[in-house]
Amino acid sequence: MCDMSNPRTTPAINPLASASDITRRRFIATSLAAPIAVGLVSQIASATAPAFLRRGLNQNAKLRVLKVGVGGMGQADLEQVASHSMVEIVGLCDVSQSQLEGWTKDSKNDKGETQKARFPEVPTFHDWREAYTKLDKGFDAVVCSTADHMHAPISMAAMNMGKHVYCQKPLAQGAYENRRLAEVAASKPSIVTQMGTQRIATKWRQYGGQLLREGVVGPIKEVYAWTNRPAGWWPQGNPRPTGNDPIPAGLDWDCFLGVSPERPYKDGYTPFNWRGTIDWGTGAFGDMGCHMLDVPFYELELGAPLTAFCNPYKASTDQFPESESVTMTYGANRMTSKSGLTLKWFDGGQFPDFKAIGLPEGWEGGKQGQDVVKGDGGVILVGEKGTMWFPIEHAWARVFVDGKSIDLKASEFHAPTFKQTNHWHNWVDACLSGKKDACVSRFEKGARMCESLSIGAMSSLDANKTLEYDAAKCVFKNSPAASAMLRRTYRKGWEVENL
16 A cells, blocks of 8 residues: 555655646746846756757757556657657656566576666655656656546646646546546647647548548538547446455555545456546547547547437446447537537447448458447548548548439649658657647547546446536536446545646
């Protein structure tokens, strides 16, 4: 247990307290006006000054990154961020000692050959709060790749300290957490944020976004989105297991629980199966919806939904449904029809009725398209001028009018010049340059979308009922049960300022 009364884990300074958000312009103006400007310049150029200050004086200063969560997707995030030539990894944090040792200790491969550790000298931690306190001014940025329920507290605490943040999707479990992440990120111009939806950097999604911006299918009336997950990736729809199992050696179970309610450890909870558990994850909707709905959500300028309705199959009070369909309604804006927009989500083997939507036979575009449709999923947007298939990746968007495919190659909308960029490196470059708007999935945008996904995911907690969303309070007007997860109460000792 990470006992805050224990001297070993009690922070000498509160790492969750707000820090002054000093902009580069304000700092330089103040420094030049001060009599001791030369001394200040020397101090800023030192290794203890934040990156957003150091870069103006030393263009070779590296971004010092603390990595929180180093297994699973955290491994990919660490590898990608560390591959940037201007990044220095200064700390590793994970609730699992074995995950940490995979990066800090030499190992043997199948041939008995020694594999050198990647970061043998980097300090390690189980508790991110301890890492924040001990590293303090020794790090500039955080990359968070933990279970969903810890995304918001870890990210917000970092922003409170004036650190840049890259956080895996979804940004938070609850609607209120997402809202606050967006608001606080917007209030801190010196902080660069990015949500980990790396697919948005692919040429396929860039191209689809252009088609939407150009209004190829006109104002949008309906959006259909689906994925085959969980599909065996992780369990959903099961009751809460009884009893408890011995906590594995090296696993800090209390730190894994973090802000969530206490419960005994059971084999299989970690490192991956937590995704379907309501206390820790967001289910298939919150997980995969980020990858499929990000570009449509941003381009259609959607805000908070008005209503949500979930029709689940095999639901439980502990896990999200094994399969479900969710319908959400949105108010009208300049990108939608005058009557607004309806979003229909399907997962766990359910799919839209493609024929009823008006798609012709073979609309997927061959085997590759079929694999995309039946695999991770995709999005179909129904507009007043036509219908667009917006695949998740590995296929180009296609447009249909009156049931017939439109040849976009012969039109002004054909754009073969789109190139994939590195989503992680884009964030690093933005941190070093101070151009926060260069991040296409910055918190101001990503958290607004994740607020909607949270509403859709949590509507399963009061199923088969039209739930009315109160956007001002981030709760359902007519469902206290589902509202509890939209605006959560953190476990005592794990509270974070601004949440």
